Amino acid sequence: MRRLPVYLLIDTSGSMRGEPIESVKVGLEAMLASLRQEPYALESVNLSIITYDGEVKQVLPLTPLDELQMPQITTPDSGPTHTGQALKLLCERVDREVRRSTPDQKGDWMPLLFIMTDGKPSDIQLYNEMIPEVKRRNFAGIVACAAGMNAKTEPLKALTDDVYSLDTFDSTSFKQFFKWVSDTIQTGNRSVGATDDLVLPPPPAEVNVVC
């Protein structure tokens, strides 16, 4: 059985401290709870979480949905946002964790990537270097979410066409965002159009489609 690897990259830089990061955690918990009620997700979804601030950590290695426990997610008082480092770690982990097809064994589904930030990469040079690396990993979909007024969408647009912005930081909008992430994860189970490729479900009202 092919697994569906899902990578979540979450900005934990100083500006996320307080209500923003708490809202993200609430949203994540709600998403996990709802995915665990979905047969398609329970059968195939494997989830990994990478957090990034001045430091980059894979707080959750790729784990089947039904076996995982929410890791501790903490934020420093202040400091840079090493998005480039995060992409680098992502590539390493994808190479190690996602099973490639061999002539003898079917590999995993192409992975999905969700990246969330409230600012911009501090390590922009590395970030730009990593973009072609990420693209080479053949993600089935990359969705970026720019949260709050200070989030820059330009760097994210270099990574993916699916960039969304959340104006507010409250738990309702994050919940909606994660609800939509969970819907996206399940698109593989949906009816397929007569011509188009798999399309993302429409974003919730609170999410602005940037491009």
Add this chain to the structure above:
Amino acid sequence: MAKTIKLTAMDGTPVEFVDEVIGSGAMKDVYFSPDKSYVVGFFRKPQDANAKDRLQNIVGKYREKIFGQVGGDYWENLFCWPTRLVEWEGRLGVVCPAYQKHFFFGKQSKFAGKEKEGKWFASAKLRNKFLTPEEKGTWLSHIHMCLQIARAVRRLHAAGLAHSDLSYKNVLVDPQSGRAAVIDCDGLVVPGKYPPDVVGTPDFIAPEVLQTRALPIGDPNKKLPSIQTDRHALAVLIYMYLLNRHPLRGGKVHDLDTGRDEELSMGEKALFVEHPTDKSNRPKVKNLAPSELPQGDVEKRPYTLCGPYLKELFDRAFIDGLHDPSKRPTADEWEAALVKTTDLIQPCQNPDCEAHWFVFDNSTKPKCPFCGKEYHGQLPVLNLYYSPAKGKFLPENYRLMVYDKQSLYMWHANRFVTPNERTRPEDKKPVGDFHFHNGRWILINRRLPDMWDVTEQPKRQIRVGEYVELTDGRKILLSSADGGRLIVVQLVNN
């Protein structure tokens, strides 16, 4: 509190719904009526005149055709059929009855309140890891579910309609009671008249559709959903409910690129995992997760365990007809084969067996294929014969396995009676029953007016309320009416 919106449907009747989305599908957002007796699903995208016309036909002409006739209410349980159309803020909505209660997980369940989507019961991993034994039902209840699905699809096809998106997502099931209902009937297509808006759901899309999906709409070679592709999806559904694995998802790697591999293994290069001669797509047990076993192992759980009638149809669906749609079995044939299969079924003697029932394998040493328990004791097998002309009887490849407290029905006694939506209420009642009584197998006649033991001359009538012992070689005429059947008893000793 969300507010209630009051509208008038296109047929002039009132429609109300609570302005709060309860679920979103690929095409629609769905809302509950205040009393939750129906739902309204609004298409997110504007529907063109053609789509509107198609939907008008579904809620109008075709609904009347199926539900408006004598016995039409039979179908209310087998379909969740749109009843009305409504417009709101420029969006087109369809009104549908709410799903029946038994199609939701109960309060005690981990999944309380969620719909019983077929996937839960078709996937080995989900069954093995997440469902309780009660939620799983028995193998017989799965046969019953498949029977209802086949019957519903047969009815659609008889009306000239194709569902176009049959999948375990669009069929709700309840293994506890053996019931099933086809939902999402607003995508129905009339071949040649209405272009379908979906090609199906992965796992159920027919190979020829997937193979030609890249062609532009309007290309004469592009294959779109039709009755023939429904037949493929129906066969996949039945295979998955009965065996808990996909008939085409095996070990063969066609391409190292996952997307391309999927396209080939479900499309152009699709190959039955249990193909008798080309074994290249056999699932590799070493590559399967423990939660996918034993169902994933085709050696341990071959499809032949479904019995001879279903095996033949699986062969036609996945070997002869996989790439030749005209050879696929019809829904009608599936229905008949499933009915006949229930007559071959035996209770497993192992009280802990998860399947509880299995198909008699026609051997002298019957054994449950699910738990391995051998059957001990005498097993009566009734071979059914029909009479093409008076006094002459021919076998018809039809057997009835007997077990304690089993019932005999009119469709066993007379070959012109078929169990389906047209069965008369009096024909639904058992006409006799079988018992293992004081060490002997007996058949008690309850309602057959002229049942005869014709083993020897002179023949002896078995009146209502009397019994006949089932001994090897006994010949029992169940009815001398036109179509009446003769039983020849065979006893298997273990």
